[in-house]
Amino acid sequence: MPPIIGITGRPQDVPAVTLTITAYLAAHTYTDSIRQAGGIPIILVPVDESEVDDVLDRVDGLLFTGGGDISPKLYGAEPEDTVRGVNEHRDIFELELVKKAHARKIPIMGICRGLQVINIALGGTLIQDLPSHTGVHGHDIVGEGVYEPHLEAMVKEGTRIAEIIGPGKHCINSIHHQAVDELGEGLSISAVAVDGTIEGIEHEDAEWPMIAVQWHPEFLGMRDNGDAHDLFKALIESAAKYRADA
Template structure:
């Protein structure tokens, strides 16, 4: 059986080209490399202005990636001066991705912006600017430890209740969205949540920069690919 196919969301931003500035798909390869390292097949999905129907047909899992901020209008607020990198097209595209993934029962791993998107789509809100959570050391080095809930899927994945993570975010979950369970914190900051009913794990840090140096962070991608493989097998069994 072929390895599971993982849809990877991507940033949409203006980039220089031979034709002048053009909206482009931009994604660091760490996400795809992490999926490959875990035995999956990644496919990057550009955030097109028109969202195709059956966008996730043939996919076995979804990786929601980091990037610029969500439009605060999505959670009923006006943007402050710290908000950057907003793309209404990406917001719309990834909203459709999440809805279809949940309708199809696809496993989801949501990273940084991905966690924030899930929270907002469930009716939660965000802290628009959070000081002291953007590390200055290289991204493959951890910044701090987080406390993981012993009864969580995350604790099962890493085999423990303490995890070393990096930190590259200036926003965080404020009011928690419906159906979500906080599974890790750093002080008062939500570092992870999950929703077993929708096969969802979301983390606020960037494990794709740590997967090659940290077994715990690699395990997140191993788990996504394992969950995607199980989904693929169930789907084939029901054909």
Template sequence: MASGSPELYRNPMSITIGLTLDAEEAGGYSALPWYALRKNYCEALAQAGGTPVCLPHHAEAVAAYLDLVDGILVTGGAFDVDPSLFGAEGRHRSVVLKPGRTTFELALVNGALERDMPILGICGGQQLLAVALGGSLIQHIPDEVPGALAHEQDTPRHQPAHGVRVTPRTRLARIVDHAEIEVNSTHHQAVKSVGPGCVVNAVAPDGVIEGIEMPAKRFCLGVQWHPEYGVSPADAALLRAFVESCK
């Protein structure tokens, strides 16, 4: 079957996954404001057994969106969560905001949490999830983590950047079935602290938090890397487990 062909998205189980989109104002690619999402998010979810549906940024429509889908995947992007949302006193000069997207994603995640719907946060999506759950963020890793790894890799994203140590007896550990896995890395921020009821499920060699989860929820998990690139078998296992939880 050709990659990206319509047959890839015919899922007899109808496990529908809502994905958040990135957004830009007019300029560059288009003379008008536009939404975008990398193709591999949808293809990786389809390979895992899900039917991907992309969700425009309408916070007032969150309840209707959640009625239509079985789970939520909060994607990454080249922007940051507003530091005021986690109680920071200032904003690092590197921080780039997209208020409309953040407002929508917070409403979507909070709505899904209320319904105990499965949620997977990827990279910036993990950071958004952490803040929604009462955690805080490192605003710029090079300035806050002495001896930090290069978390914004200069090699292709389908190649590993570093390993992470998986926390024993977590949901992530059960899914990937390895104490350490190789991951890609494309972020300048990270989770600093987790909220009540959350646990850290993966840590980089420099101590940077690479994964979080809330055990009391049906499936509520975030990872700092991008499993949609399929860097290791653990990535496909994670996406399959997420889709399975949405049944």
């Protein structure tokens, strides 16, 4: 049986007959990427802390997806005017998922917000808005531009991400206005944009297959970018090994 990958759902208001309700969704770009890599995707919705272990009992790996900003209160900061799309219910659930997945050595991959969730769960902090704090622009592309690379990032030699897609310069797509500030415990930088923005992180624990990227390989993969597919394949391979060893 293929590995089961839990994908974090994004809350979105949707019409339902005569009213509007909140649904937890995952874009087809995420689910298609997991399926093409050989896994079976299931969408995860927030549950109580006491139920997180029950969720993890049923998956072989996790994909933390993009979405709104994480509540700055959860990393000891006051929210600035630029913060948008906060959903603390989702935030708290995903932070707990990371911590318990770490304890179990469950393979995880983070994309965009997902990278930021992992960093915060392990004690890190964020820059709440790149343009206003650092003067860096060009990381918040919208529309059809998300499918094409528009930035350059350097992948550090000797990192897990380098083992997957190769070290050196890579062309990436970024859709974010926040970024890692202080790294969480045990995390190291594996990719950096030419402007200095952290674009990839991983954990120093060799027994925990964890990688996270600030860019969006699920969009690049829709245009047959080989590097993007390789990242998802690495997650599935790690998840298959986790299942076999369980």
